[in-house]
Amino acid sequence: MDLQLAPEEVAFRDEVRTFIRDNLPPNTRDRMRLGYKPSKPEIIAWQRILNAKGWATFNWPREYGGPGWSAIQRMIFLEENLSAPAPELLSFNITMLGPVLIQFGTEEQKRRFLPRAANLDDWWCQGFSEPGAGSDLASLRTAAKRDGDHYVVNGQKIWTSTAHHADWCFCLVRTNPQAPKRQEGISFLLIDMKTPGVEVRPIISIDGSHHLNEVFFTDVRVPAENLVGEENKGWSVAKYLLGNERTGIARLGISKAAIRRTKEVAREVRMNGRPLIEDKAFRIRVAQLEVEAKALEIMQLRVVSAFEKSGGKKPDPLSSVLKIKGTELLQNSSELVMDVGGPQAMPVWQQELAALTNEPALAPDWAAQMAPAYLMLRAASIYGGTNEIQKNILNKAVLEL
Amino acid sequence: MDFDLTEDQRLLTESVVRLLGDTYSFEQRKQMLSLPNGYSERLWRQYAELGLLGLPFAEDFGGFGGGPVDVMLLMQAFGRHLVLEPYLATVVLSGTALRLAGSDAQQAEIIPAIVSGKTTLAFAHYERQARYDMTDVLTAAKHQDDWLLDGAKSVVLHGDTADQLLVSARTSGERDDPQGLSLFMVDASSPGITRHGYALRDGSRAAEISFSSVHLPTEALLGEQDNALPVIERVVQAGIAATAAEVVGGMETLQAMTLDYLRTRQQFGRPIGENQALQHRAAEMLVNLEQGRSMAMLATMMLGEPDPAERARNISLAKVGVGQAGRFVSQNAIQLHGGIGMTDEYAAGHFFRRIMVFEHLFGDIAYHLDKLADDID
Numbered sequence: 001m002d003l004q005l006a007p008e009e010v011a012f013r014d015e016v017r018t019f020i021r022d023n024l025p026p027n028t029r030d031r032m033r034l035g036y037k038p039s040k041p042e043i044i045a046w047q048r049i050l051n052a053k054g055w056a057t058f059n060w061p062r063e064y065g066g067p068g069w070s071a072i073q074r075m076i077f078l079e080e081n082l083s084a085p086a087p088e089l090l091s092f093n094i095t096m097l098g099p100v101l102i103q104f105g106t107e108e109q110k111r112r113f114l115p116r117a118a119n120l121d122d123w124w125c126q127g128f129s130e131p132g133a134g135s136d137l138a139s140l141r142t143a144a145k146r147d148g149d150h151y152v153v154n155g156q157k158i159w160t161s162t163a164h165h166a167d168w169c170f171c172l173v174r175t176n177p178q179a180p181k182r183q184e185g186i187s188f189l190l191i192d193m194k195t196p197g198v199e200v201r202p203i204i205s206i207d208g209s210h211h212l213n214e215v216f217f218t219d220v221r222v223p224a225e226n227l228v229g230e231e232n233k234g235w236s237v238a239k240y241l242l243g244n245e246r247t248g249i250a251r252l253g254i255s256k257a258a259i260r261r262t263k264e265v266a267r268e269v270r271m272n273g274r275p276l277i278e279d280k281a282f283r284i285r286v287a288q289l290e291v292e293a294k295a296l297e298i299m300q301l302r303v304v305s306a307f308e309k310s311g312g313k314k315p316d317p318l319s320s321v322l323k324i325k326g327t328e329l330l331q332n333s334s335e336l337v338m339d340v341g342g343p344q345a346m347p348v349w350q351q352e353l354a355a356l357t358n359e360p361a362l363a364p365d366w367a368a369q370m371a372p373a374y375l376m377l378r379a380a381s382i383y384g385g386t387n388e389i390q391k392n393i394l395n396k397a398v399l400e401l
Numbered sequence: 402m403d404f405d406l407t408e409d410q411r412l413l414t415e416s417v418v419r420l421l422g423d424t425y426s427f428e429q430r431k432q433m434l435s436l437p438n439g440y441s442e443r444l445w446r447q448y449a450e451l452g453l454l455g456l457p458f459a460e461d462f463g464g465f466g467g468g469p470v471d472v473m474l475l476m477q478a479f480g481r482h483l484v485l486e487p488y489l490a491t492v493v494l495s496g497t498a499l500r501l502a503g504s505d506a507q508q509a510e511i512i513p514a515i516v517s518g519k520t521t522l523a524f525a526h527y528e529r530q531a532r533y534d535m536t537d538v539l540t541a542a543k544h545q546d547d548w549l550l551d552g553a554k555s556v557v558l559h560g561d562t563a564d565q566l567l568v569s570a571r572t573s574g575e576r577d578d579p580q581g582l583s584l585f586m587v588d589a590s591s592p593g594i595t596r597h598g599y600a601l602r603d604g605s606r607a608a609e610i611s612f613s614s615v616h617l618p619t620e621a622l623l624g625e626q627d628n629a630l631p632v633i634e635r636v637v638q639a640g641i642a643a644t645a646a647e648v649v650g651g652m653e654t655l656q657a658m659t660l661d662y663l664r665t666r667q668q669f670g671r672p673i674g675e676n677q678a679l680q681h682r683a684a685e686m687l688v689n690l691e692q693g694r695s696m697a698m699l700a701t702m703m704l705g706e707p708d709p710a711e712r713a714r715n716i717s718l719a720k721v722g723v724g725q726a727g728r729f730v731s732q733n734a735i736q737l738h739g740g741i742g743m744t745d746e747y748a749a750g751h752f753f754r755r756i757m758v759f760e761h762l763f764g765d766i767a768y769h770l771d772k773l774a775d776d777i778d
């Protein structure tokens with residue numbers, strides 16, 4: 001047992017850190033440090049820089065352009081990227097669609113979609129959830145009927161993140177409503193968002209941003225060649241996809257960046273006449289977060305190396321621990337960031353960055369994004385399988401109560 | 402000890418519940434948010450007609466001579482509907498300052514105008530650098546022939562539309578000095594005042610206000626020169642009690658919405674509320690709501706406590722208790738709604754944000770725990 005990174009892993013971390021430092025556009029870095037979400041062009045630009053380096057496909061096998069990293073290296077890479085902070089790779093392309101096509105796709109599908117997904121020439125979105133099918137995903141109803149060499153799709157998806165940016169959507173659809181088990185009538189279909197009959201409607205979330213959408217399908221004709229895997233076997237594709245979110249599921253780097261930020265801002269604001277950073281109770285709250293971050297880091301290393309040792313096959317139920325603790329830490333750290341900001345974090349500041357305008361600063365630059373980040377992260381315990389569902393998984397897989 | 406309402410209080414509550422039931426659905430509120438003032442002037446006049454704007458003021462000045470419990474009941478009803486009108490700013494905060502510090506002449510001039518709905522006020526005390534520190538005031542007033550006011554106030558509730566501002570300023574002493582603060586009544590349209598209005602995260606309005614060589618007449622001084630801190634403290638305490646009651650009202654609505662959702666939302670072929678894990682969570686929400694309600698009552702009762710230390714201590718206890726309860730109830734309300742709880746189209750998120758905003762006014766949980774910790778003997 002050794003909790004230290006090996007010397008070559010440390011060297012790898014330094015290489016990644018240096019590359020990000022030297023190549024991340026400074027404007028993106030500065031905005032993200034202040035809590036702003038990266039824009040679509042910023043996300044695309046950064047993924048292309050990483051792709052040129054051969055790192056965007058960090059989790060793909062070598063023969064499909066992956067860098068051939070160990071699970072530990074992948075984790076290090078993701079953490080460094082998150083805590084820089086740099087835009088995340090588009091997970092729909094890289095951790096969801098890519099591995100699915102590599103595992104289940106036809107040669108033609110791989111040739112056609114993988115390079116474009118890696119370079120973010122196509123922006124993908126995930127059409128799984130429906131109004132009636134959230135935690136109970138297998139109850140989905142969007143129907144795809146075979147008609148010659150096409151499927152005709154009718155139905156509705158919801159909570160489709162970034163569908164308004166997307167060129168393509170990978171969808172779960174029901175191809176056999178009569179199947180004895182609900183899971184057996186589902187297929188995995190790739191849908192071009194420009195096809196007639198696809199309509200995207202925005203959902204504004206509680207942070208005021210447009211991230212979520214409803215997607216309606218009305219007689220949408222999808223070429224049958226866009227079926228991934230066998231017809232009615234889409235559930236196993238979906239399960240494979242959801243299992244692949246394991247590395248980096250805790251998004252620890254974001255929490256680490258938040259903890260860093262609380263300390264920075266706490267030097268600027270006051271509590272009882274002194275800098276907040278000198279307040280013992282505040283320091284105890286930071287210390288508590290650091291305890292949780294460290295526990296999570298070790299936990300993550302354990303899960304990742306067990307995954308590696310099993311040859312990347314056995315899904316580890318302890319990844320549910322990562323999801324639960326990771327999202328709790330995301331929520332608690334963003335909460336502390338906001339608390340440090342205090343009243344200044346409450347207005348909807350219209351001015352983006354005073355540093356970038358000639359007008360007098362209405363508010364400190366750090367204030368604008370504290371509440372939105374906190375608000376949006378309330379969703380972290382909802383998406384990717386709610387934390388209640390994660391506990392059900394732990395019960396089934398480990399506790400067997 | 403008596404937790405029952407008087408006949409008058411029951412009538413008051415009923416009339417307010419009826420009015421808000423008719424006028425304050427989530428959809429109606431959404432339209433009010435887009436009005437220029439960010440609230441309904443028509444409803445403000447109706448509050449005046451119902452006597453709500455005169456509730457805590459003395460009958461001599463056209464008020465109704467009500468007490469803190471009346472205000473609590475009203476704020477709780479407001480909280481159930483996320484009311485947007487500047488009641489807290491005008492009647493609770495500024496009204497408390499006027500009642501405690503205003504001369505008879507000042508009260509006779511302004512209070513009838515408040516009661517009739519003609520004039521709105523804002524309490525402009527906290528500054529950007531101060532965060533929650535009550536004595537961190539840099540805005541200064543110098544006395545020459547008249548008063549000359551310079552400085553800036555931050556996150557002034559309803560400061561964008563108020564007709565009159567109650568402004569705290571240093572008339573002597575240094576930053577953080579408890580002595581040397583004074584309060585002034587300032588016409589918001591005076592030359593030298595710049596106001597920048599915006600919405601807070603819950604949709605209610607506030608402003609950054611700066612004062613640049615603003616001339617004030619001698620009689621603008623409200624209360625004792627250099628000794629306004631005790632008044633400011635009581636204004637803040639009244640604000641804590643009122644917002645605590647609003648948070649209780651908000652928690653009541655969130656709890657009801659969540660229970661309703663647990664009963665109706667189906668997953669895995671049955672209502673999600675049949676999962677014992679969620680039943681326990683709802684029970685914990687109820688525990689928190691009731692603890693919070695007790696603490697909101699404590700804050701209200703303590704407004705009349707004559708011993709300043711005892712009053713401050715209990716109100717800090719209440720602010721912490723209500724803050725923690727509000728956090729628990731609002732966070733879990735969203736969680737139990739799943740994706741729908743995250744949308745702006747759904748009311749839960751709006752309650753969530755109001756509770757969040759109130760938690761960060763007048764000192765947050767950490768601030769009041771800090772004060773309480775300093776006091777442990």
Ligand SMILES: Cc1cc2nc3c(=O)[nH]c(=O)nc-3n(C[C@H](O)[C@H](O)[C@H](O)COP(=O)(O)OP(=O)(O)OC[C@H]3O[C@@H](n4cnc5c(N)ncnc54)[C@H](O)[C@@H]3O)c2cc1C
Nearest residue numbers: 126128129134135159161379383386388676736737739740
């Ligand atoms: C910000 C955000 C982004 C998202 N992005 C996408 C996306 O890109 N693509 C996509 O397909 N989906 C996406 N989703 C949807 C997400 O996967 C679902 O919200 C999630 O699966 C929960 O489903 P639901 O919202 O219908 O809640 P429900 O399943 O209705 O759950 C409501 C509540 O009941 C609880 N619950 C349900 N069943 C049980 C049970 N058996 N035991 C105990 N508790 C239970 C849940 O934990 C939750 O608290 C996103 C969601 C959010 C909030």
